[in-house]
Amino acid sequence: MKRILLLTFIILGIFFNANAQFGMGGAQKSSVLGRVSITVLDSVTKAPIDYATISLISVKTTKSVNGGVTDAKGKLVLQNIAPNDYKLLIGFMGYKTKTVLVSTTPAKPDFNLGNVFISSTENSLAEVQVTGTKAVIENKIDRMVYNAEADGTNAGGDATDVMRKVPMLSVDMNGNVQLRGGAVRVLINGKPSGTMASSVADALKMIPAEQIKSVEVITSPSAKYDAEGSGGIINIITKKSNAQGVSGTVNASAGTRQNNGSFNLTAKTGRLSVNTSLGTNLAYAQNSRVVILNQTTLNNGSLNSVSQDGYSKWSRQGYNGSLGLDYDFNAYNNISTNVKMNSFSNGGPGASNYIINGLPATNVSDMDMTFNNLDWNVDYRKTSKKEGEEFSISAQLSSGRTPTSFSNILTSAAFPAGFQTISNNTGKNNEYTFQTDYTYPFTKTTTLEVGAKAILRDIKSQFDNAAQDFEYNQDVSSVYGVVSFELTKKLKFKGGVRGEYTQIDFNTQNSGVQKNDYFNLFPSAILSQTLKGNATLKLSYNRRLQRPGQSYLNPFRNESDQFNIMQGNPQLNPELSDNFELGYNTYIKGSIINASVFYRRTGGVIESSISPISENGTNKTYTSYINVGTAQTYGMNVFASYNPKPKWTLMTNIGLNTYEVTNTVLNISTGTFLNYNIFGRSAYGFGKGYNFELFGVVNSPRRTYQGKTDAMIFYGASFKKEILKKKGSIGINTLNPFNRDLHIQTVNNSVTATGTVYQSQNIYYPLRSFGVNFSYSFGKLKFTEKKKIKNDDTKQDQQQGGMGGVQQ
Template identity: 25%
Template structure:
């Protein structure tokens, strides 16, 4: 960020820090159960609507003093993010609360305030969507939860921030290092009922890896409070248009004395189908290609976490994540070929492809946390290892039939790819709070090695049926080394101003080897990634936020793999070992007033890569490949409004409008400039006084838009849910209907290399689901989760 810009921001911060609007004074002293003062504890004053108004840190004697207007408020005392004390207070005159005794070893078990948590909360650098307070995804999975999260969009198994580009996904602060398809499989195996909340981090602080161009999504799973246990069992059946899915879910949490345990085991067995239609207008021919892809799958997901507190200042433990899938798919493809302006086809190309895939993902994290004192200084060390492997076999065959004069040709082939990825990483984080600034410093080293053993055969068009498949073998290896260091600070001023700032330095070295070309490609680069977030609340219910961050988008390992997959002799899919990372600068200004949040944002995305269809008018071949192909600028606004005036109705509404410009790089196509917008509303209704019968309506509408070289057509989706609670609300019965009118289709068109392409894809989103979930044990659900060190690498393998 430009030096003068930073100076202006700091000037504004210190000017604003001089404003004072207090009328009465509230003071006290925070001490521990051992009668020692608690220094650097957070003392926070909230409005009755749970909006933070004033934040103070206790001094070396545990004392604090808050000057504010008269009224009724909520007071919380926190340390390390844990609530140590909470109470309602009424300020009518100056008041000294005296000694407030807290237990720093445990989170407060009984909080005085028991008001329902807000559906959407806003922090200095992120939006928090509390999933516990919505029924729209009950019985669903983590992917369903992301669909209804404000500011996010899930289409074509791709997760983006609305109006922005790609993101990265974390689970309990651990980056998931797999490719898009395997990330989808993992999210589909995690029950939504196991999720506590979802954090949408649009301008991440320096502590997080720089990957995730438009920000990060952190999925926090439910946790167990001290001295409690909880077992949740669930079952569901989902019916899609042609196939169904059965699921069994379980989640167990235990926390007693020094031991904390969290585990889940989930199984899904089902099938789905996808319809793809592509019309490609070559100069002299029209190719109308339809594909129907059906697949059956079995998915098993297991998570096991253990934490043991050896002493009050030393805890260690581990977390294991395993995801195992087996998929068998059939793809029928038919291309009708027309001469220009002809009403009947003169050539029919038919292909049948079978795919066998068996991806497996295993991740283990070992951590140590050492507290250096009682005021928040600590060291956290994470050592991580994950292994991802996938056996991918795709045989295909078909015919090309010319009508007049009649001619029949055959083709046959196979594409095999065995991928193995190993990652080792070490990560250290040190928190150093002081009376002036809360500092965090740390670093990370990561080593990733991917090997692909490739074997393939493609006959091309021949006159006789193909009986032999002589395979050609190849290999593609990719190694990546990353070293990172960061420093981050957080300062809370007396007049409701909070500043979070920092920078991250990442050095990357990559080396890829393509056996078919016998070529090695090296790419080394070192970059700084600064970030800053400023929050200012001049009065109750009113907050301004300004944020900036620089990010990087790294290609995942499958996008780099040059292995060519043939759908038929005229349509192929392949990776690109020459892909380079792209960089993005994100700016945003947010104003929140009561339940309304307005945002202005601007982003610059340089050297963006994406998949593009490259048509050849001579051979009629369309290559789907990845290319660094455009620079993008986005100018946007968004509105988020939460309506909760009535106890029986809560509504979460989002509107986004942005204008996008695209400048193409080294591709035979022009970028498309234009507007993109979306509107969504998610409504929960309570239908009876006992609050045991609930109803949800979710609607999303996306008008026409643009992205890169594509123009996007309109689409929409409507979903309904009914939930009934029994047996003291421990048993949940949920009936859900998704995409009721089958309107959630992806339609787009582009002009590349002088060839116009019009596409319509449907991803089998219409379904009906019946789900049952029963909870045993203690209802208090809140075990410490750990941020691993290899989160950034795991996402890019697909898990």
């Protein structure tokens, strides 16, 4: 721990020294943004002129860079104006066009023209319009960007709907996301969220689609990012208002499966901005049928057969809220802070009929799992007169609580009065993060990025029996350096290395306190070649580490099904992966094609493992997590978007990857299997704000080293209409309208040192749903985003939010 803090403080001292040198870069073009204010009045009556059209023209390029219309008081504020020389063009029907020169500098980025008078004319003046269209898909050197705000069909949905349209992603019916067959880390505005850590699927359902500006898919993260899982990073950029005054959005949806509501408000005056949001989610309780057969054989020859046929009536409810402050001291110094609270609760009663070795029994159960999270971050950012130079310091506190309770009453001939089991557990996860980053552009094409970071994690698990309490401490310190430059005008390079030192200590009931520490280097490199026709070819390599998260480590015995025990494993080692990728991207007459092939080698793959145990004379199955072996994955992904007509969009995303795990010590060799996922979408705009969309998803059977899960197929449609002068929308949607349930079967076969297990599990999810949605935006909206802390290094249970237990 001392070495971690010492290393971090040394790096911090270096960066503070670098910060003190700001201003030595020379008076080059600034990245500081300011604003231009104006009030337009009639030259004779002195009355304000509303809806006067303003256009800001660059003197150098003669192109329009910003614009808008005045309000009822004749006022307009143009935001995010880079220091430069401009011509301000003022026009209104029946008035003479007026031009005013505007000049801003990094030292004085704001320019207030005050009252500007325009005079009437007998000649009609055509209005000056400022228009711009942003591409739905953008290809950058290290990421693919889906600009959700440019896709009008997103109105009325949530983040899950948006994710299905993002290249290279696959989303199952519950909202769990994968990137090219691998685990993925989801960030919000570049930073982790305690809610995402607890349940990605639930968290995505709480984000209205209208609040998403863009989604970044980073398949080859540079060394600037924390060591991360094999799949990559998804970064959701949300909209934030930067307009003077008050603006916000209201969203609501109601349906047969779930209901959502959210309210977002931004107030900005001068250089102070306040953002707040509230949201809620409620899923109706519906019966999900569960049919399980367990057949175990122990080495002593004892046989056991347990069949189960029952239901669980799960419901899910949650709420979230946030409050953020952002203040610009001047053109070069900014501080911001944000507090976010989230709470989700899911569970409910259930009942099952058992046949235990030919004898009948019944079981009545109840379950409640809650996730409470608090995230608080403070960020300071300093820029300079040198374009692209930036220094930042960030701190974040994340605190999570996960109280869980289970109860079962088993009644049989042997227990006519009923045999009751009760278990409770409260998981606590406190995480403290300190980070500093510095970016220095040597030239317009050569940039250096360096930084340091410390993450201090304290995970506790409190059982009903205090003697079994579990505590896990993990401290991670890291430093990185990344350089990017142009080898030629069309060939770009970005590469670097990250060093991470990890120190762990934990206690277990059987082994006492144990310690472990390790140091890893993580190189990364990307070559990007621009081809004819604006096509791009990229070759990349990176090495990643992914540590097990709380759900994998917690040794609490989950006995919600007393014949199928589940427990975490604190002895797990992290996964290490080497990733190679070759990608191609092109635009052909408005169509987009993105294709890639990749190879991934992952050591210490973490998977669930099932084995037989005997307790109280009854054979049971025991599920935990182990480092199963080394996986080699070959894969490809093709994303294409085509417009047969201007208002008709066809989109598809096809992914293929192999599954193969070997371990000579455990004598495991799965052979090679092929996984695939297919997404298809057709969206049509009928004009006058009417939009219709159809989509379908096919996910192939999924393999593990012990078993197989069936394929999943689901489909949906939505119809939306813009209302209230395009400030709002109303729509209807449906999911799997012709099938109530989605039947998924999982079969596991296990041969271990203690015996063998055959398990067949059939779950019937009530997936069919119908719903209506409404959204409304008010105020003037312009959008920016801030740089935040990103903790990307822990492997999360991707099934926890949707498939872990039977949820609605």
